[in-house]
Amino acid sequence: MSEKTILRALAGERLPTPPIWMMRQAGRYLPEYRATREKAGDFLSLCYNPELAAEVTLQPIRRFGFDGAILFADILLVPQALGADLWFVTGEGPRLSTVTRQEDFDKLGPAADVHETLSPIYETVRILSRALPSETTLIGFAGAPWTVATYMIAGRGTPDQGPAHALKAENRPLFEALLDRITAATIEYLSAQVEAGAECVKLFDSWAGSLHGADFDAYALEPARRIIAELKARHPGLPVIAFPREAREHYIGFAQATGADCVAIDDSVEAAWAAEHVQPHACVQGNLASRHMVTGGADLVADTKRIVKALSGGPHIFNLGHGITPDADPANVQLMIDTVRGD
Numbered sequence: 001m002s003e004k005t006i007l008r009a010l011a012g013e014r015l016p017t018p019p020i021w022m023m024r025q026a027g028r029y030l031p032e033y034r035a036t037r038e039k040a041g042d043f044l045s046l047c048y049n050p051e052l053a054a055e056v057t058l059q060p061i062r063r064f065g066f067d068g069a070i071l072f073a074d075i076l077l078v079p080q081a082l083g084a085d086l087w088f089v090t091g092e093g094p095r096l097s098t099v100t101r102q103e104d105f106d107k108l109g110p111a112a113d114v115h116e117t118l119s120p121i122y123e124t125v126r127i128l129s130r131a132l133p134s135e136t137t138l139i140g141f142a143g144a145p146w147t148v149a150t151y152m153i154a155g156r157g158t159p160d161q162g163p164a165h166a167l168k169a170e171n172r173p174l175f176e177a178l179l180d181r182i183t184a185a186t187i188e189y190l191s192a193q194v195e196a197g198a199e200c201v202k203l204f205d206s207w208a209g210s211l212h213g214a215d216f217d218a219y220a221l222e223p224a225r226r227i228i229a230e231l232k233a234r235h236p237g238l239p240v241i242a243f244p245r246e247a248r249e250h251y252i253g254f255a256q257a258t259g260a261d262c263v264a265i266d267d268s269v270e271a272a273w274a275a276e277h278v279q280p281h282a283c284v285q286g287n288l289a290s291r292h293m294v295t296g297g298a299d300l301v302a303d304t305k306r307i308v309k310a311l312s313g314g315p316h317i318f319n320l321g322h323g324i325t326p327d328a329d330p331a332n333v334q335l336m337i338d339t340v341r342g343d
């Protein structure tokens with residue numbers, strides 16, 4: 001039996017203590033991350049520097065002994081590998097050249113060519129698969145097509161994904177062609193991560209919650225189903241985690257119809273609801289509100305225990321409902337871990 005508890009939970013095993021990792025576990029709340037980031041220069045230079053990217057991936061493993069290590073990279077490297085310009089404005093977030101017209105789309109490269117730009121990321125994965133403790137699972141990742149498209153169409157993050165919804169309404173063939181290109185590139189990228197040593201992969205659909213009805217099925221569920229089916233055809237037995245954030249009742253459909261082994265849930269649904277409706281079909285991950293990593297105390301302990309208890313009847317990986325924020329206190333992360341592990 002594998003000593004990697006995350007792989008066991010992903011295979012459907014109910015463990016006495018759920019394995020733990022945290023979204024954005026390598027990040028600005030850690031002084032050692034800030035020091036390495038300083039050394040690398042900007043954020044993208046850190047992503048494309050295999051030694052330093054591996055170093056920041058390992059930092060939270062050394063400090064907290066998480067059961068999973070997530071590759072340090074970003075979902076927006078795929079648009080960059082397709083030919084979009086990408087840069088990060090400090091304190092504001094990402095900026096990209098936009099894709100709103102056919103001529104913008106025509107400038108993008110083919111999916112098969114993304115490896116040229118992304119090969120340093122595969123080197124980071126290879127370094128990590130040698131360096132990680134034997135009990136730690138190496139998690140690869142990519143953004144889901146809808147979420148990546150929202151950044152490519154708007155050229156930045158948007159509160160309501162308005163520009164992407166507008167392109168979908170005004171030029172659906174172009175919108176769908178863009179989603180298809182991202183889908184194909186994502187399969188290439190994740191497949192190469194697995195060949196380099198990633199033991200499972202996670203698909204981040206951070207903006208899935210702004211899709212409704214038939215759009216949710218066509219642009220969140222169906223691309224995930226296609227990506228997962230192709231990855232599993234190329235890599236039989238590969239476990240996949242899907243995170244359609246704020247999917248509400250659609251979390252059930254994700255567990256039933258995409259082939260995902262695990263569905264990550266945000267903190268807007270109840271863990272007890274997920275235990276009843278999602279966990280019978282897939283491992284459940286997530287749910288603790290990220291703000292507890294800032295505020296700590298008795299509320300953190302109570303909510304952590306509530307989630308562990310609610311999901312104790314089936315396969316469960318403990319995690320936050322979304323990424324940890326830069327203002328979090330590492331002491332609260334330790335308190336969460338001690339609470340889950342009962343130390």
Ligand SMILES: Cc1c2[nH]c(c1CCC(=O)O)Cc1[nH]c(c(CCC(=O)O)c1C)Cc1[nH]c(c(CCC(=O)O)c1C)Cc1[nH]c(c(C)c1CCC(=O)O)C2
Nearest residue numbers: 023024025026027043070071072073074075093204206323
């Ligand atoms: C939407 C999205 C992005 N990136 C990602 C998502 C999906 C998950 C989510 O919803 O949070 C995913 C991501 N981004 C990063 C990781 C690394 C692995 C991890 O530790 O989780 C992962 C898995 C590093 C990062 N990606 C980013 C940072 C901060 C960069 C810095 O060091 O300045 C990190 C550690 C930058 C980033 N990257 C992105 C934005 C909007 C920003 C700016 C916002 C911010 O500053 O937090 C795009």
